[in-house]
Amino acid sequence: MTRMGFKQRLLICFLVVSSMLGLYTLCVSLEIQVPWNVMALAPFPGTRRVEEPRSNSSQVTMSLPHSTHVLKLSTESDHQHSSSGVITTLKAQPTHGALPRQEDYTTSSRSPSPQLSARSPQVTTRRPQVTTRRPQVTTRRPQVTTRRPQLTVKDPPFIGDSYAREDAPPQTECADGVRSRVSQTEFGERFLVNIPVLQWAKHATQEEYERLQQYPGTHGWKGLDFQTVLASLSALNTEANRQMLDDWARRANGSSCIRCAVVGNGGILNGSNRGREIDQHDYVFRTNGAITKGFEEDVGTRTSHYTFSTNTMRNSMASYGGQGYHGPPQSEETRYVFLPDHDRDYLLLKAAAMNTTVERGPEKNRKASVYFGKNVSVHNIKMYHPDFVRYIRNRFLRSHTLTTKYKDIYRPSTGAVMLLAAMHTCDKVSAYGFMTPDYSKYSDHYFNRQFQPVGFYINHDLRMEMNLWQQLHKAGLIQLYMRP
Ligand SMILES: *[C@@H]1O[C@H](CO)[C@@H](O)[C@H](O)[C@H]1NC(C)=O
Ligand SMILES: *[C@@H]1O[C@H](CO)[C@@H](O)[C@H](O)[C@H]1NC(C)=O
Numbered sequence: 001m002t003r004m005g006f007k008q009r010l011l012i013c014f015l016v017v018s019s020m021l022g023l024y025t026l027c028v029s030l031e032i033q034v035p036w037n038v039m040a041l042a043p044f045p046g047t048r049r050v051e052e053p054r055s056n057s058s059q060v061t062m063s064l065p066h067s068t069h070v071l072k073l074s075t076e077s078d079h080q081h082s083s084s085g086v087i088t089t090l091k092a093q094p095t096h097g098a099l100p101r102q103e104d105y106t107t108s109s110r111s112p113s114p115q116l117s118a119r120s121p122q123v124t125t126r127r128p129q130v131t132t133r134r135p136q137v138t139t140r141r142p143q144v145t146t147r148r149p150q151l152t153v154k155d156p157p158f159i160g161d162s163y164a165r166e167d168a169p170p171q172t173e174c175a176d177g178v179r180s181r182v183s184q185t186e187f188g189e190r191f192l193v194n195i196p197v198l199q200w201a202k203h204a205t206q207e208e209y210e211r212l213q214q215y216p217g218t219h220g221w222k223g224l225d226f227q228t229v230l231a232s233l234s235a236l237n238t239e240a241n242r243q244m245l246d247d248w249a250r251r252a253n254g255s256s257c258i259r260c261a262v263v264g265n266g267g268i269l270n271g272s273n274r275g276r277e278i279d280q281h282d283y284v285f286r287t288n289g290a291i292t293k294g295f296e297e298d299v300g301t302r303t304s305h306y307t308f309s310t311n312t313m314r315n316s317m318a319s320y321g322g323q324g325y326h327g328p329p330q331s332e333e334t335r336y337v338f339l340p341d342h343d344r345d346y347l348l349l350k351a352a353a354m355n356t357t358v359e360r361g362p363e364k365n366r367k368a369s370v371y372f373g374k375n376v377s378v379h380n381i382k383m384y385h386p387d388f389v390r391y392i393r394n395r396f397l398r399s400h401t402l403t404t405k406y407k408d409i410y411r412p413s414t415g416a417v418m419l420l421a422a423m424h425t426c427d428k429v430s431a432y433g434f435m436t437p438d439y440s441k442y443s444d445h446y447f448n449r450q451f452q453p454v455g456f457y458i459n460h461d462l463r464m465e466m467n468l469w470q471q472l473h474k475a476g477l478i479q480l481y482m483r484p
């Protein structure tokens with residue numbers, strides 16, 4: 001009796017264990033599938049874009065008659081591509097989710113992980129079958145070795161998925177911060193712990209100039225003359241210019257994890273009552289038209305880091321003056337983090353570092369203190385590294401737009417750069433006021449006097465950013481504020 005029972009139990013045990021093993025194997029292969037989907041499929045017009053065609057173009061066309069939207073565009077857009085210009089060309093050629101050439105845009109040959117590069121050969125063979133990929137999952141492994149010779153698929157040169165390294169020691173030993181957890185998530189493969197987030201005097205070399213000159217706009221130094229780069233970056237030669245959270249040692253007070261609140265300007269914050277919670281973080285990041293006066297209960301009062309480009313800041317001053325925005329926030333703890341887009345940013349940076357006037361360009365003869373207050377000095381300014389912005393575009397926000405003729409004006413939004421910068425410098429990141437799937441319920445900005453729908457423009461991919469925030473939240477890498 002007992003012996004039979006034992007045998008039966010042994011059999012059941014065996015069955016349970018083997019089925020768990022099978023389940024585990026299934027899970028593993030599914031999990032491996034995830035980063036691949038996210039990295040190469042989502043960004044490019046494969047499955048997702050086909051199922052959910054971009055309605056950007058229709059929205060932009062819809063919003064054409066409203067001058068407010070034109071203002072909004074110029075706030076976030078590149079000044080060289082004036083709002084009306086972008087809108088007009090966009091209207092002339094809507095992006096109806098058509099499948100552009102995809103050949104050159106598959107996984108980079110410089111993929112950070114062996115898994116990814118091992119897989120790239122298959123990409124070449126599967127391309128026409130994008131939507132039918134999933135069934136082939138199980139047969140993948142044997143193919144890897146036989147197809148290796150085709151490992152030649154490369155990104156087009158403008159992508160530039162290789163970056164400088166910054167080997168600074170971490171500021172904390174936080175056990176469950178972003179850096180220690182990311183490798184266990186679907187983002188592990190594309191997250192570079194050593195990506196330089198900021199640029200400063202060290203980077204102003206002829207060699208770097210030649211490398212970065214390949215990439216236009218915010219992604220490199222193309223169109224900038226070496227003298228301008230050299231003169232501006234050379235001024236950034238203090239500890240404060242090298243580190244995002246330069247005063248952590250002074251603030252730490254025994255804490256082993258750095259907690260940052262990153263505050264976007266989304267209408268979801270209207271009535272949120274999050275102000276106190278935001279202010280309780282170690283650092284508070286804000287961007288562009290970040291008005292706090294009159295909105296303290298919802299958005300808080302502090303700003304430790306203000307991210308902007310000269311263009312977005314000036315446009316915010318022009319567009320949101322009526323709503324109370326008269327320039328970047330000023331306080332003793334505030335650092336100004338320039339997102340360089342043109343030489344005008346390098347020129348204003350230099351004026352700010354030296355507390356003088358801008359020597360040429362659209363801000364010619366203006367005092368830096370007009371924007372950043374009388375305390376502005378080399379100790380409270382920083383500038384994002386073009387490698388960092390290009391890395392974000394390539395690995396987190398590789399939009400379908402990069403396969404269109406708008407590839408040169410496409411870039412991550414200022415808010416996206418800010419949030420990802422916090423993820424690369426803080427241990428814990430809470431994001432507030434970023435776009436959520438129920439965005440149509442909220443006004444464009446929390447400070448709008450009247451409801452205004454969110455505007456979509458060709459130089460950013462806000463839907464892709466929204467999806468990224470959802471994925472990062474689900475992966476436990478950020479805590480995204482959402483309404484219940
Ligand atoms: C530092 O930490 C101690 C103990 O946790 C606390 O009582 C004190 O208020 C903190 N000081 C500051 C400046 O935060
Ligand atoms: C400017 O610096 C002075 C001296 O350090 C300080 O007392 C003051 O609070 C600062 N003002 C602002 C707006 O940062």
Ligand SMILES: *[C@@H]1O[C@H](CO)[C@@H](O)[C@H](O)[C@H]1NC(C)=O
Binds near residue numbers: 355367369374376377
């Ligand atoms: C910066 O320049 C302004 C005048 O342009 C001056 O009032 C202010 O004291 C200067 N700030 C510092 C920190 O030197």
Ligand SMILES: *[C@@H]1O[C@H](CO)[C@@H](O)[C@H](O)[C@H]1NC(C)=O
Binds near residue numbers: 449
């Ligand atoms: C902000 O919230 C209040 C209260 O819910 C609402 O009356 C107002 O219309 C909202 N503002 C905007 C710009 O949506």
